[in-house]
Amino acid sequence: MKYLSLLAAFLVVHFTPQCLQAQVDSVRVDTVQADTTIAVSDSLYLNIVIPETDTVTYSFSRYRVAANTNPAANAYINGKPVKVYESGAFIHMMEHRSDTTQIEFRVELNGEELTKTMYLVRPEAPEPIDTKGNVISDRMMKPTSELWLVTGETLDVQFLGTPGKEVVFNIDYFKNNIPMKEVPEEIAGIEGLYKGSYTIKPGDKVKDKHITFKMKKGLFGYEKKKSEYTVSFNNFPRVAEVMDENAYLNIGMGTDRLGGARYGSLEPGVKLNITGRKADNYRVQLSKSLSAWIPVRFVELQNEYTSPATSLTGNIRVSGRDESDMITLTLSEKLPYITYQELDPNVIIVDVFGATSNTNWKIKHNSSQGIRNVTWNQVEDDRFRLEIELNHSQNWGYTVGYGWGSQLNVEVKRPPVVTNFNSPLDGRTISVDAGHGGDNRGSLGAAGNLEKDVTLQLSYLVKELLEESGATVVLPRTDDSYVYMSERKEITLDEDADLLVSIHTNSIGYGSDPLDVRGTGSFYKHIAFKPLAAIMYDKMMELGFKDYGLTGSFNFSLNAPIEFPNVLVETAFISNPEEEILLTDPDFQRKIAEQIVKGLEEFYLQHGYLETVSDMPDK
Structure with a gap:
């Protein structure tokens, strides 16, 4: 019956990305909220966890569904019987290969029955453009942002328009009638996509000029359209000053749900030599052989006569x-x-x-x-x-x-000084972070459990055990509220903690089978803190979890600080119904907490400073 108490938390649900997905899917959830919990008696209920709305727009061919009911009930999805776990959870992988896929949930117990039907729909194709005559559309037009380029780089332009036409582009007041070619439909997937390019040469000087696309009509006329954004060539370097205390340098232009890979942060007042701009990022020339990128919003350009920063x-x-x-x-x-x-x-x-x-x-x-x-x-x-x-x-x-x-x-x-070999945590200050919180629920379990609740429970258990060992414990999150990552770091620094352990539960994406993915993982970004992550990983593995991996260079906000050793512990997969049972069992939660504390003791004994030889054990 303990699982019934969780139902109230799911009467209102909203879409939040999982903490750490093994597969990241692009999903748009409609705004109409589903009534996800129905019941006919105290003994039979149906709580649907995924999908979270009556209708979900979804692009991919596989979709996982998750729900829970009375553990004694029988459950069916689209008429097919599925296993009900002792928590009441049941799951299934749907094949989504048509425009609309029906998902019928049905549970039965003692002659009573509950059903709920929901739908997956494929995204609507964009409305076709009217290509009669001579049309140059804004759709798929490039450039999509202001561009600053230098010798050897290539300006790529494109637009969608009437197929089968003669097309060129101008770089206004610089070069005219540069040819464009129509991409074959079997390659582009659409008719009328035109592409062209120009490679910047030594001596090319262009400043803030638009691209004009031209489509031939009649013997002498052209249909014309000007780009929204401008281009500049070889007007560098420029000097910019960092103005934002949250500024950082990206290694490249790539990004994912954790953001782009970063070199690190920059403080206000730092001068940067700028040699390009793409997608609202400036290219920073660090040295002759190395460049980086910084978001435009973080810096202020100095006047064009400012000498390079040296x-x-x-x-x-x-x-x-x-x-x-x-x-x-x-x-x-x-x-x-x-x-x-x-x-x-x-x-x-x-x-x-x-x-x-x-x-x-x-x-x-x-x-x-x-x-x-x-x-x-x-x-x-x-x-x-x-x-x-x-x-x-x-x-x-x-x-x-x-x-x-x-x-x-x-x-x-x-x-830190370890004053007692038999109690290495005595007198130390340790930050224990409970992942997610508030509206940021984190990952979801099929039995209705939320990552944010499990991590908070675990953090308090770790706190209790650490305090029994003589440590002072900092909890950046103490209740069901969201604390920004920057605040969690500042709380850890303000309390002068030696290190930080961030506790999470893992989850797969919508397109993966939750039965296929399980196990524990430990994450670090900086190689200096790999020893802490490795110890925590070994301690979690001692609980019998499957090996999900020790992950380095992880671009998570609380792995970024260099001011203190830090580790993210992905205890197990809450999306897996068997591991969800373990993660919510009070006795097993205590075992997880005990392993985290044992890992910290081992880390201090290996790498702390032992104050006196007398504290060493007899060999």
């Missing part, structure tokens, strides 16, 4: 304080930098772009107890590298940023 480096100073060490490098400008780490040896690397060495000495004070050595190298004409070798096995977090003037500071935390 600096000579000054001397290096290495000093220490109570719990950290500081490396300082003097520059005359706030320049962009990228930081990353290496293991064995334990090294922090900071590349400063636009910087040329004028470093003639470095000073290392005896107070810098956590730093073994600092070296520098001019790896390119405009790329200065600092390599900071630590004298301990684990990187416990660091910050990079500008201090007084343009002085670049790298502050490195020392290992």
